[in-house]
Amino acid sequence: MVNAFEIQGGKPLKGEITPQGAKNEALQILSAVLLTEEKITISNIPDIKDVNKLIELLGDMGVIVNRVNEDTYTFEAKDIDQDFFQSEAFKSKGGGLRGSIMIVGPLLARFGKASIPKPGGDKIGRRRLDTHFLGFEKLGAQFNYNPEDGFYNVDASNLTGTYILLDEASVTGTANIVMAAVLAKGVTTIYNAACEPYLQQLCKMLNRMGAKISGIGSNLLTIEGVERLGGTEHRMLPDMIEIGSFIGLAAMTGSEITIKNVHYQELGMIPDVFRRLGIKLELRGDDIYIPAQEHYEIETFIDGSIMTIADAPWPGFTPDLLSIVLVVAIQAKGSVLIHQKMFESRLFFVDKLLDMGAQIILCDPHRATVIGLDKQVQLRGISMTSPDIRAGVSLLIAALSAQGKSTIYNIEQIERGYQHIDKRLQALGADIKRI
Structure with a gap:
């Protein structure tokens, strides 16, 4: 049809x-619910395909998702099904959604491992994801690409704070690395960080959850790793x-x-x-x-x-x-x-x-x-x-x-x-x- x-x-x-609500903020904020087992309430969520697909993906992983009203949801990421990430369902859903890369940072931070299918979405060139991967590697993650099943498997059992100079001021790249760094050991500094309002929103939300991020709104972010994060409420721009x-x-x-x-x-x-x-x-x-x-x-x-x-x-x-x-x-x-x-x-x-x-x-x-x-x-x-x-x-x-x-x-x-x-x-x- x-x-x-x-x-x-x-x-x-x-x-x-x-x-x-802002689409580009939504993909970051929704991924951040994976950083805690406590309840997070998010309002002003736009009712659009890319965002709804990500909410559905969170549900498939085991996040308890409740729709409170047309633009407000609650999320509780208590029990995440680790086996789901090796499944065909994840491959087809995750691969078709460019925003699915955003769940990697939070998963690495909280569980020390993640896998992602080769992402899809808009065709604007391969280089876009390198910023994410290079940042994770600097924090101590190791990548193995399996050409047979098309998955990247990432091991990050020992994320440690470090100095990172981003090759480009990528908004999604900065957001993903920030989410990985909030639970890493020690201090991470990100230079040439993106400083869009949407990224500032993410950092403020993480700070309300107990993270220690300073330099918000500038291109130099300093993140002091913490043990755990708690729940919060957030309204999108x-x-x-x-x-x-x-x-x-x-x-x-x-x-x-x-x-x-x-x-x-x-x-x-x-x-x-x-x-x-x-x-x-x-x-x-x-x-x-x-x-x-x-x-x-x-x-x-x-x-x-x-x-x-x-x-x-x-x-x-x-x-x-x-x-x-x-x-x-x-x-x-x-x-x-x-x-x-x-x-x-x-x-x-x-x-x-x-x-x-x-x-x-x-x-x-x-x-x-x-x-x-x-x-x-x-x-x-x-x-x-x-x-x-x-x-x-x-x-x-x-x-x-x-x-x-x-x-x-x-x-x-x-x-x-x-x-x-x-x-x-x-x-x-x-x-x-x-x-």
Whole structure:
């Protein structure tokens, strides 16, 4: 059965929308429940595929999972079934979920061993997991890869604190190594650590559980190992990628939208980057209000040269919002160079935008120049396929602003990251239906 969204675009939207809990925080926080046998309560969990799969995986391992209400669960990791990690069920479930790598750090810390199938998920290159493995090895873990069954078996019966310089400021890598280090003997220092709000959330939660982590929010973390951790309660931050997506959606469709409870101080430079595109937004309490705008004009640099927007590790601009910025720039006045430094091939979805009538020059796998149409020409609806989560939502925003009907296939990709997106957009007046 093929799932697709059918969208009649070109309508302004209006109303309030509340962002879901942060997907990228959820995968770390949920893995951390394995560090203690005591009860942990987590709220504001997004109802999306990648997160639900991880919750199911925790249940299969023997964690007692209770759903308290639609966004709150309790977890008790008292009896973990060690044999499960050698099973075919684990291989198929763990292998299909990129977030499954996140359970390795907590398992090593608490049980001194772990096995993981070769992970799957988005195809963004092999190198991404090396940071995790190198960190575990520095702490004293030993890896054996078994090519016959496709499992990595890790022995970490003697984790010891050490100095670690990360080869890249990987968010998941930092989180995983932090979780392994909290129960290791002695002191671990991690330099070039990621310092995203989501990682800060994990460290604060671990400290409430009894860990001793200092330097939170900086790129130098110091972790003093402790004997054991206890239970806690944790509420996840709203998803900053959703918030950025909704700001872009409002501008592109000329809509008046209020985004509720955004935790503004945790958004870093995201609001400023959208302001550079000429988008008006104001903070009202902890809500972002975006008025309906006929036009928005991209700023230039002080010397008059073309604005460049590039991604960088936090507190730089997140790579996950570059595709949104690119789409929103299509209807701005002026030009902008989008420079995707951290990943290659994420800009290739622009061919679909060209088919819709956008003016974009794809310079190479990392850079695209957008020449804004200033809403003089409306995009036209087409049929297209979503290549990954972020490009999928960018295409969805383009379709909502376009004239006529668009069909987006492969929406499973969008739904890995955005909960009930069709219903939430319908509530704003969007003409979107699932077919």
